[in-house]
Amino acid sequence: MDGLGTRQSSPWQSKTFGTSLSLHLDRPVNAMSISPSGRDVVLASRAGLYIVDLDDPYLPPRFIRHTTPWEVADVQWSPHAAKSSWVISTSNQKAMVWNLALPSTAAIERVLHAHTRAITDINFHSFDPELLATCAVDAFVHVWDMRAPAKPIQSFCDWRASATQVKWNRQNPHVVASSHDRFVRIWDDRFGARPLRSINAHSTKIYGVDFNRLKETQLITCSLDKTVKYWDYSNQKDEPVRVVNTDFPVWKARHTPFGDGCVIMPQRGGKNAVFIISNKPTNPHSGVPDQMNPVEELVGHTEPIKEFLWRTRGGETGVDSREFQLVTWSKDRDLRLWQISDRAFDGVGHVKNQPLRFRMTRLGTPYVSFNHEPETFAVPEAMPGTPGTSASLSPLQIRQSSSSAASAAAARSGSIARSPSQSHHHHIHHYGHRPSTSAPKFNNPQSRFMTRGGKGQDKISHLNWLSGVRIGRAAFARPADEDGSATAGVSSNASLADGSAGIGDQGAPGQAVGAGMGAGSPENFGEEVSIVGHKFPKIVFEKIEVAKGEIVVTLNGPWGPEGALVFIRLQAWFPSDYPKKQEEGEEQEAEQPRLEIEPNKDIAEEDLKSLESQVQEIATKLSGRGMFCLEPCLRYMMGEKSVLDDLDRIGGDLFDVPELLARDDDDESSSDDEIVMSPPK
Numbered sequence: 001m002d003g004l005g006t007r008q009s010s011p012w013q014s015k016t017f018g019t020s021l022s023l024h025l026d027r028p029v030n031a032m033s034i035s036p037s038g039r040d041v042v043l044a045s046r047a048g049l050y051i052v053d054l055d056d057p058y059l060p061p062r063f064i065r066h067t068t069p070w071e072v073a074d075v076q077w078s079p080h081a082a083k084s085s086w087v088i089s090t091s092n093q094k095a096m097v098w099n100l101a102l103p104s105t106a107a108i109e110r111v112l113h114a115h116t117r118a119i120t121d122i123n124f125h126s127f128d129p130e131l132l133a134t135c136a137v138d139a140f141v142h143v144w145d146m147r148a149p150a151k152p153i154q155s156f157c158d159w160r161a162s163a164t165q166v167k168w169n170r171q172n173p174h175v176v177a178s179s180h181d182r183f184v185r186i187w188d189d190r191f192g193a194r195p196l197r198s199i200n201a202h203s204t205k206i207y208g209v210d211f212n213r214l215k216e217t218q219l220i221t222c223s224l225d226k227t228v229k230y231w232d233y234s235n236q237k238d239e240p241v242r243v244v245n246t247d248f249p250v251w252k253a254r255h256t257p258f259g260d261g262c263v264i265m266p267q268r269g270g271k272n273a274v275f276i277i278s279n280k281p282t283n284p285h286s287g288v289p290d291q292m293n294p295v296e297e298l299v300g301h302t303e304p305i306k307e308f309l310w311r312t313r314g315g316e317t318g319v320d321s322r323e324f325q326l327v328t329w330s331k332d333r334d335l336r337l338w339q340i341s342d343r344a345f346d347g348v349g350h351v352k353n354q355p356l357r358f359r360m361t362r363l364g365t366p367y368v369s370f371n372h373e374p375e376t377f378a379v380p381e382a383m384p385g386t387p388g389t390s391a392s393l394s395p396l397q398i399r400q401s402s403s404s405a406a407s408a409a410a411a412r413s414g415s416i417a418r419s420p421s422q423s424h425h426h427h428i429h430h431y432g433h434r435p436s437t438s439a440p441k442f443n444n445p446q447s448r449f450m451t452r453g454g455k456g457q458d459k460i461s462h463l464n465w466l467s468g469v470r471i472g473r474a475a476f477a478r479p480a481d482e483d484g485s486a487t488a489g490v491s492s493n494a495s496l497a498d499g500s501a502g503i504g505d506q507g508a509p510g511q512a513v514g515a516g517m518g519a520g521s522p523e524n525f526g527e528e529v530s531i532v533g534h535k536f537p538k539i540v541f542e543k544i545e546v547a548k549g550e551i552v553v554t555l556n557g558p559w560g561p562e563g564a565l566v567f568i569r570l571q572a573w574f575p576s577d578y579p580k581k582q583e584e585g586e587e588q589e590a591e592q593p594r595l596e597i598e599p600n601k602d603i604a605e606e607d608l609k610s611l612e613s614q615v616q617e618i619a620t621k622l623s624g625r626g627m628f629c630l631e632p633c634l635r636y637m638m639g640e641k642s643v644l645d646d647l648d649r650i651g652g653d654l655f656d657v658p659e660l661l662a663r664d665d666d667d668e669s670s671s672d673d674e675i676v677m678s679p680p681k
Contacts, residue, residue: 011038011313011367014055017325021337022475023057024468025050027458031307032329033077036084036362038311039369041327041335044075044089047458051100052335053371054311054327058526058546060465062371063458064104066096076122080129081364083146088112088132090119095134097146100370110149114142121166126361127173135163141178141187156187156195165209170359171216179206184221186233197233201240207267210254213358220262222253227289228264230279242281243289246270255279257310257358258324261348264292265305273299274308274328276340278348295347298338300476303331311337316363320356336475462544466530472523521628525549525574528628539634542569549574551630558639559611560602568637569598570615572630581626593619593629611637618647 011017027050029043043050043061046068050061070092078086085101086109097110117137125131130146139162142152161181169175174189175196184206186197202223212218217234218241226249230242248269255262260279266272275294282290307329314322326338345352470476522528526546533541536555543552552571560566575591597612599605615633622629635643 014039014313016054016057016337016471017311017313017323018339019337019472020339020475021054021057022468022470023052023335024333025052025061025335025460026333026468029306029329029333031072031075031089032309032327032335033075033087034309034311034327035077035370036079036081036365037367038313038362039367040077040371041309042075042077042087043329043335044072046071049075049087049089049098050458051369051371053369054337055369056371056547057469057471058466058544059371060460060462062104062373063460064098064100064107065458066091068092070118073118073120074122076124076132078124078129079361080124081362082129084365084368085370088122090122092118093136095119095122095144097149101374103374110146112142112144112149114152114155115140117162120162120164123166123168123176125173126168126170126359129361133166133168133176135166135178137162139163139180141166141176143176143189154189156185156193158183158185164205164207167209167211167219169216170211170213175216177209177211177219179209179221181205182223184209184219184231197236199231199233200238201229201231202227208250208252208254213255213257220253220255222250222264224249224267226250228253228262228292242279244277244292245289246292252308256348256350257312258320258322259345259348259350261295261344261350263308263326264294265308268304271297271299272301272304272330273297274305274326276344276348280349296341296344298326298328300336301328301330301332301334305330312360312362315356315360318356320352320354320358322352322356463530463533463541466526466544466546467534469526469530471526525578525628528630532631532634535631536634536638539638549576549578553634555634555638557637559607559637561604563639564602566600566602568600568603570634570637571596571598572619572633579623579626579628581624590624592623595619595633 025043027043027045027047029045029050031044032041033044034041039053039055041052041054043052048066049064051064052061053059066089068091070090073090075087075089078084078088085099087098087100089096089098093113093115095112096108097112098107099109100107102109112134115134115136115138119134119136121135123133125133131143132146133141133143135141139158139160141156141163143154145153156176156178158178158180161183163178163180165177165179167177169177176187176189178185178187179201182200182202182205184199184201185195186199188196199221201221202225204223204225206221206223208220208222210220212220218230218232220228220230222228226246228244228246228250229240230244232241244264246264246266248266250264251267252265253262256276262277262279264275264277275292275298276296277292277294282293305328309327311325311327312322324340326340328336328338330336522531529541529544529546529551533539538555540554541551542554543550545551550571550573552569554567554569556565557568558565559568572593572595574593577591578593580590595612595616597608597615600608603611615636618633618636619629622632632643632647
């Protein structure tokens with residue numbers, strides 16, 4: 001592992017892209033973003049950032065501590081290949097720039113501070129990876145250059161109402177839009193502080209703005225007035241091109257990255273779903289608003305969705321062979337990956353294998369994960385006003401000279417930072433920049449203490465994390481209620497659009513079962529590890545790597561002299577298609593699990609080899625029948641005689657396993673050793 005994360009050759013090797021997935025993170029996350037490669041998502045809360053590897057969902061997230069008393073309004077992962085390790089999150093008036101290629105204790109690259117009220121939105125420039133815009137309750141929109149982050153290079157202000165959204169034009173690098181109460185302001189950096197166009201768009205506050213991906217002057221807005229409106233700002237009249245009425249207040253509306261469609265997300269109501277609609281009006285030129293007629297409804301969350309994103313792969317050759325997954329995060333604390341049905345693609349006019357019409361900033365991004373902590377990295381010494389070897393910002397120098405900012409950037413990146421005058425972006429001017437004399441004065445030292453960071457970790461149990469991972473058909477199964485019942489949520493049009501059974505699933509549900517596991521039988525190896533780990537809390541899982549099929553467990557078993565309990569360490573490897581049933585007539589023998597017991601001086605060598613052979617036989621014959629074998633193997637090693645009855649019941653005369661070593665009849669079942677060996681009641 002290096003500073004760039006975990007490498008994988010291609011997104012086409014992803015095991016989760018072709019299936020549905022649900023992950024549960026029981027943390028109060030308020031914002032989400034996705035890496036340009038589509039491999040990681042970042043979830044932001046008051047406690048810090050959680051980096052989740054979508055290709056290895058069984059691996060707990062990397063946690064970067066950032067304790068702040070303020071809710072994270074937004075987090076944005078840079079969509080550009082040149083800055084694929086950059087993430088920006090809000091912390092009240094400040095925007096924190098994180099470099100995930102650095103150790104967590106030194107991951108803060110920059111702190112952007114010019115707003116006097118809480119930041120509400122962040123948006124990276126559509127063309128230049130060094131530029132981004134922020135907006136805040138103070139009514140300002142600031143444009144930042146990461147090569148000189150001490151202050152904004154340009155600012156715009158509405159002067160009347162706070163800003164809720166800011167978005168760069170996808171076709172014109174000079175144009176940015178912001179929403180202020182009921183109005184949309186279109187700004188052009190070549191025209192200074194006066195807006196290029198103002199649109200009185202809605203009757204209530206606007207919470208969503210998004211530019212068309214192909215048409216420069218067209219955009220959509222949404223509001224709590226239950227409408228989505230389409231605009232062409234080249235038209236000087238405040239008349240929308242189209243109005244779509246919904247039955248719920250709309251929180252977000254964005255164009256699809258394929259075809260000509262829009263995704264609508266309710267603030268509340270709407271079956272806790274997201275809806276995909278076509279951008280084509282039902283009655284063109286009639287002036288009559290359209291009623292929302294979705295081509296796809298993605299229903300399944302139990303509480304309102306807070307964010308949605310697109311995961312994409314393909315398109316590198318200039319031919320539109322791209323594939324898509326929709327990623328959602330909800331108040332129910334579930335992260336879900338949705339497959340999109342062919343009906344949805346057809347409904348928005350998407351045709352595959354045509355010349356690619358869309359600009360893609362992600363092209364060239366290494367397919368890596370930043371889920372792992374970098375093992376080695378040369379961390380520069382702390383500089384005045386910049387984060388040092390600790391992620392702590394206390395005390396934080398609020399004002400920072402451009403020379404110190406440039407030095408800090410050079411120290412971290414190994415390159416020479418340039419001032420704005422040396423930059424090649426001469427089209428950015430300072431006409432609308434607010435005078436520095438209006439910067440806030442911080443006479444109270446306590447005002448500098450805004451956050452706390454460092455080596456603190458959010459203790460996420462690996463077994464608890466595994467229990468929240470559901471893949472394939474199980475991804476849409478809600479957790480069982482107290483009465484054992486459960487319901488499922490699916491795409492209303494696509495059902496399970498992927499048609500797959502998930503990682504480790506073998507065909508129809510229930511084909512792969514666990515011996516003696518009862519109604520709690522798993523559907524894949526990850527679920528099997530989670531069920532066994534919770535069922536036998538005295539068994540210690542020293543290592544769990546579900547993606548590699550490798551585990552290391554320790555337990556006590558009656559395999560010492562005269563049946564004495566001894567410590568045992570087992571290392572096991574499971575094939576990627578485990579458990580695969582060996583069909584009659586198959587020429588090639590299916591790969592089976594491999595189990596090894598660590599040599600132990602308390603167990604005679606002959607007895608150790610015999611035990612290892614017996615456990616291997618149980619694993620091989622059960623998995624060869626398409627059955628999960630981990631629990632029977634561990635129960636046998638713990639000395640539970642009842643496991644033989646289960647094996648006889650399932651396998652008949654398949655097994656020739658000798659009886660366990662006899663125990664003295666006067667052993668007390670209430671002894672501590674017996675409790676260690678028995679699963680919880």
